[in-house]
Amino acid sequence: MNPPRRSVVVMEGPHEGDRPAPKEAAGARAGAFRTRPARAAYVDRRLAELYPEPAVPLRHADAYTLLVAVVLSAQCTDRRVNEVTPRLWAVAATPEAMSRRPAAEVEAIIRPCGLARQKAQAIVESSRLLVERHGGQVPRTYAELEALPGVGHKTASVVMAQAFGEPAFPVDTHIHRLARRWGLSGGRSVEQTERDLKRLFPRDHWNQLHLRIIFYGREHCTARGCDGTVCEICRTLFPRRRPAERRR
Numbered sequence: 001m002n003p004p005r006r007s008v009v010v011m012e013g014p015h016e017g018d019r020p021a022p023k024e025a026a027g028a029r030a031g032a033f034r035t036r037p038a039r040a041a042y043v044d045r046r047l048a049e050l051y052p053e054p055a056v057p058l059r060h061a062d063a064y065t066l067l068v069a070v071v072l073s074a075q076c077t078d079r080r081v082n083e084v085t086p087r088l089w090a091v092a093a094t095p096e097a098m099s100r101r102p103a104a105e106v107e108a109i110i111r112p113c114g115l116a117r118q119k120a121q122a123i124v125e126s127s128r129l130l131v132e133r134h135g136g137q138v139p140r141t142y143a144e145l146e147a148l149p150g151v152g153h154k155t156a157s158v159v160m161a162q163a164f165g166e167p168a169f170p171v172d173t174h175i176h177r178l179a180r181r182w183g184l185s186g187g188r189s190v191e192q193t194e195r196d197l198k199r200l201f202p203r204d205h206w207n208q209l210h211l212r213i214i215f216y217g218r219e220h221c222t223a224r225g226c227d228g229t230v231c232e233i234c235r236t237l238f239p240r241r242r243p244a245e246r247r248r
């Protein structure tokens, strides 16, 4: 029988201008990034340099419109959501107004975002509950937010962070993948990754940092199956990392 073939997984070459600064490279050679806290401190500092003022990507006017936009963003791009929401706000931009719209009308407007039926029902029903239970206001606790249809922990965290300025660390697929690639978490679930990241980074950095990681992930970490040797931060933190080999 022939021995199993081994293949080197390399998806793409380094990004332009992604060389680590000489001081960082020297630090990495000296083992400066051996520990999670050291890697976290570098990531925190470097991302703040790259994205000094990260803007909230979903356009919104208040906590309610942000909540709806985040619900719409599930399995959809922020750009698509931003194209759709002005048409939705023209019809209803408050819980009172939205709760009176037929779900079918909302569904027709938000169809480009995908999962339109489920999202429309969640938006209309959540709006009704906001009126009934919270006087038409978006509540400020996780328990109350997560009791709304279509609102999970990540959505609640985004609202807490971006609408109310409460420290939160919403973990999406970009953050989950990068936390593992950067050796900040070995978490197999987003819940574990969130716990690890909250332990590593100062609480007052969470809200901007989670946006910065998302922006970095969108810009650099789009290669499916990247071997972790391609871009600046991975190469700075792990200069000796070699392309993974895997058996076919």
Ligand code: SF4
Binding pocket: 178, 181, 220, 221, 222, 223, 226, 227, 228, 229, 230, 231, 232, 233, 234, 235
């Ligand atoms: S962050 Fe790491 S895993 Fe992601 S693209 Fe860069 S090198 Fe690859």
